[in-house]
Amino acid sequence: xSPLNYxxxxxxxxxxxxxxxxxxxxxxxxxxxxEYAEMHELSIAMGIVDAxxxxxxxxGVEVSAVHLRLGALSGVVxxxxxxxxxxxxxxxxxxxxxxxxxxxxxxVFCVPCNAERELPSVQLFAxxxxxxxxxxxxxxxxxxxxxxxxxxxxxxEKGGQA
Amino acid sequence: MSEPRLVExxxxxxxxxxxxxxxxxxxxxxxxxxxxxxxSSPGSGKTTFLEKTLTQxxxxxxVAALVGDLATENDAVRLARSKAPVKQITTGTxxxxxxxxxxxxxxxxxxxxxxxxxxENVGNLVCPSSYDLGENLRLVLMSVTEGEDKPLKYPTxxxxxxxxxxxxxxxAEAVEFDWNAAQTSIQAVRPGMxxxxxxxxxxQGMEEYLGFLAQQLAEHRAVAxx
Numbered sequence: 584x585s586p587l588n589y590x591x592x593x594x595x596x597x598x599x600x601x602x603x604x605x606x607x608x609x610x611x612x613x614x615x616x617x618e619y620a621e622m623h624e625l626s627i628a629m630g631i632v633d634a635x636x637x638x639x640x641x642x643g644v645e646v647s648a649v650h651l652r653l654g655a656l657s658g659v660v661x662x663x664x665x666x667x668x669x670x671x672x673x674x675x676x677x678x679x680x681x682x683x684x685x686x687x688x689x690x691v692f693c694v695p696c697n698a699e700r701e702l703p704s705v706q707l708f709a710x711x712x713x714x715x716x717x718x719x720x721x722x723x724x725x726x727x728x729x730x731x732x733x734x735x736x737x738x739x740e741k742g743g744q745a
Numbered sequence: 746m747s748e749p750r751l752v753e754x755x756x757x758x759x760x761x762x763x764x765x766x767x768x769x770x771x772x773x774x775x776x777x778x779x780x781x782x783x784x785s786s787p788g789s790g791k792t793t794f795l796e797k798t799l800t801q802x803x804x805x806x807x808v809a810a811l812v813g814d815l816a817t818e819n820d821a822v823r824l825a826r827s828k829a830p831v832k833q834i835t836t837g838t839x840x841x842x843x844x845x846x847x848x849x850x851x852x853x854x855x856x857x858x859x860x861x862x863x864x865e866n867v868g869n870l871v872c873p874s875s876y877d878l879g880e881n882l883r884l885v886l887m888s889v890t891e892g893e894d895k896p897l898k899y900p901t902x903x904x905x906x907x908x909x910x911x912x913x914x915x916x917a918e919a920v921e922f923d924w925n926a927a928q929t930s931i932q933a934v935r936p937g938m939x940x941x942x943x944x945x946x947x948x949q950g951m952e953e954y955l956g957f958l959a960q961q962l963a964e965h966r967a968v969a970x971x
Contacts (some may be wrong), residue, residue, distance in 0.1 A: 623840050623872035627758060634756040647749050651758075658874035658901045705900045707933050716936030726875065728756040732749040 627659050627726065628667035632677055634728045639676070648681040648732035654725035655689045655705050681732075689723030762876055765844035769851075769879025774969045776856035779962040780864065782878050784902055785886035786895075787868035790912050792820045794886060794945040795865055799827035801948075801955055806860040806962075811850050813842040813867045820865065830854070841872035844879060860962060870899040881965055888913035893926035900934040907938070910954060914944040 631651060639646045649668075653659060661684055668682040689702040693710035699721055700710050709716045757763065773780050785791045795810060802808045809830040812820045821833035834842060834850050847864060856862070864880060866873045885906035887895050890913055896903040903909070909931050917924070924942065931940055941957065943950025 623875070626839065626841075626843075627875070630758040630761075634754075634758055638752075638754045638756060642752065644752070650751070656901055656904060658871065658905075660871075705904070705934070706897050708904065708936050709933075716932070718936050726758045728754055728758060731752045731754055733752055735750050 624659060624663040625667040625670060628664055628671035628682075631668065631682070631728055632671045632675060635677060635680075635731060636675060638728070639731060639733070642733070644731070644733035646677055646680050646731045647734055648683050649677070649728060650683045650685065650730040650732070652687050652725040652727045652729050653684050654687045654723040655702075656720065656723040657726040659726060661686065683732075685729075687722055687725045690721045691717045692719040692721055693717055694719075759875060759877075762844045765848055766877035766879040769844060769848060770881070772851075772856060773862070773879060773881065774965075776859070777966050777969060778856045778859045778862050779882070779958075779965045780862045780878075780880045781882045781884055781958070782864040782866055782880040783884050783886060784866045784870065784873050784906065785868060786870050786891060789868070789886050789888045789891060790945060791865060791868060791886055792823055794910070794912055795863055796824050796827050797945040797948070797951060798863065798955070798958075799824065799829040801951060802861060802958070803827065803829060806959075807858060808861045808863070809854065809859050810863040810865060811847060812865045813846070815840075815867060836867055840867055840869050841876055842866050842878060843876050847878050861958065870895075870902045874902040874905045882907045882961060884908050884910060886910045886912060887927075889917045889922035889927075890920050893923050894930055896927075896930040896934045903931060903934045903938075906935060908957070909935070909938055909940045911940060911942045912945050914942055914949060915947050 631649060635646055635649045653661060653664070664684070665682055672678045672680060689705055690699050691702060691708065691710070692698070693700050693713065693715055694717070695713050695715050696710055700712060702708065702723075703711055705723075708718060783791055783795060792812075795812075799808050799810060809832075810824055811832050811834055812824060813834045813836055814820050815836055815838070818833045818835070821831050824831045832850055832854070834846050836842065836846070842864065864878055866878075883906045885903055885908075887909070889911060911927060916922075928940060931938060939957070941950060941954040943954055945951065
């Protein structure tokens with residue numbers, strides 16, 4: 584029995600993801616074809632939506648796009664996340680908004696070179712210049728909503744009211 | 746159409762989990778318990794490995810385990826044979842444990858009555874890597890039957906781990922396991938990581954690994970001033 588067959592169907596009976604109440608009564612996940620492999624990204628996507636909603640409500644703005652920094656070591660797969668984001672947005676004020684992902688490569692510090700170096704691959708933690716192994720990771724673990732694109736009209740309206 | 750405007754927000758998506766994980770880590774420090782989380786693929790022999798670990802630590806240490814599983818309680822039943830306190834966290838549809846689940850599961854356990862607490866994550870080498878559980882040591886387990894290049898296929902989880910255990914060594918010859926190649930791939934994705942090669946089934950190599958855990962506990966307590 585493959586993990587997909589085993590874990591897939593139970594999803595439709597609800598979810599225990601914290602703060603995921605929307606899942607059981609809102610989004611039709613079986614129709615969306617969510618399977619085991621996407622679950623982790625779905626959980627992350629809901630975290631993104633929650634963070635963006637919180638920020639937009641606090642500012643009283645309408646969001647057209649969410650900008651995310653995604654490190655190569657974040658453990659999150661870009662494509663699966665984009666798909667999950669759509670599902671996570673359903674029935675929220677973010678429905679129809681766009682997720683714009685900025686991939687952040689892994690940057691390590693190399694002691695012999697005394698410099699930060701970008702790793703061409705996460706399969707080799709060694710300085711690409713001199714080959715010295717290193718675990719001093721300076722960037723690449725990001726999983727951060729860093730900006731919201733908001734509609735200018737909304738801002739002006741709010742400004743006018745204030 | 747109005748022009749969109751960019752508003753900087755800077756929100757860590759996993760902040761909530763990280764905050765809980767930090768609180769857990771402080772709780773573990775104060776109680777003097779050393780917490781080890783286990784990550785591996787399904788079928789790598791994680792439950793057998795944990796059962797042997799619990800059983801063999803028991804004469805000298807007070808041990809307990811939390812076990813994450815999707816639907817069944819089979820793992821907890823198997824681990825209960827070790828006579829150690831074991832609690833199941835049934836994750837339902839979720840492919841990984843999160844710090845809040847660990848926190849909830851620990852609510853009615855007195856951490857001061859433990860030397861070691863093991864947290865067995867859901868069998869999965871992708872999802873658990875993003876979630877800090879407050880553990881002191883993340884142990885990644887792979888078996889000789891999985892192939893030497895497993896670390897290269899799942900670099901993120903190996904990179905996030907503190908120690909690696911290669912198990913089912915009794916099968917190494919039969920599957921022509923290349924130990925040097927396995928070491929090379931582990932060191933490529935996680936330079937300097939200590940690796941133990943053992944057989945949970947025959948007990949070969951267990952002593953060295955258990956000695957390592959004992960040493961980790963002693964160092965943990967020395968730093969925590971317990």
